[in-house]
Amino acid sequence: MSVTAAGEGPWLDDAAGRLVRPFTVSNGRTRPTIALDLLSQVMATGADTLGYLGPEHAQVLDLCRAPVSVAEIAAQLRLPAVVTKVLLADLVDCGALTAKPPAFHHNPTDRSLLEAVLDGLRRQL
Incomplete structure (x- = not known):
């Protein structure tokens, strides 16, 4: 079993997965x-952040160098979308x-567009 150190990324256990619950990352928000x-x-x-931000916030900033x-x-x-949205909103x-x-x-709900997407997905399978 290996556990990643706090400064090296998300806390993961090879067998158990993430050791920190996702909503802990957003302080329950x-x-x-x-x-x-x-x-x-x-x-x-590129602006400096004021105050304390968690390690996930730093990861987000690293991922957002380009749009x-x-x-x-x-x-x-590897977080739920709602937790990710809270982190992004903080930033x-x-x-x-x-x-x-x-x-x-x-x-975005145009039937012909959705059918074209579905047809493309079927061709990929």
Whole structure:
């Protein structure tokens, strides 16, 4: 069994997985202070953060050197989307990140668009 040190990334155990519960990362908060969609793009501003931020906040900033989606960050951190959104909102609130809503050129619930996506997925399988 190996456990990663605190400064080296998320606390993981080879057999048990994450040793810190996801909602501990957000101090039990389940609602971000800003509206973020899974397809929203976030990017680091380069501004210094004021106050204490946890190691996950530092990981987020490292992942956001270029524009990246909320969903991608959640996947990289291996955290639920709602916890990731809380972390991102913390960083937007302190000026360390900027967030842009997804830019849909089409209606995201347009039936023909959804059918085209489904057809593409079927071809991949």
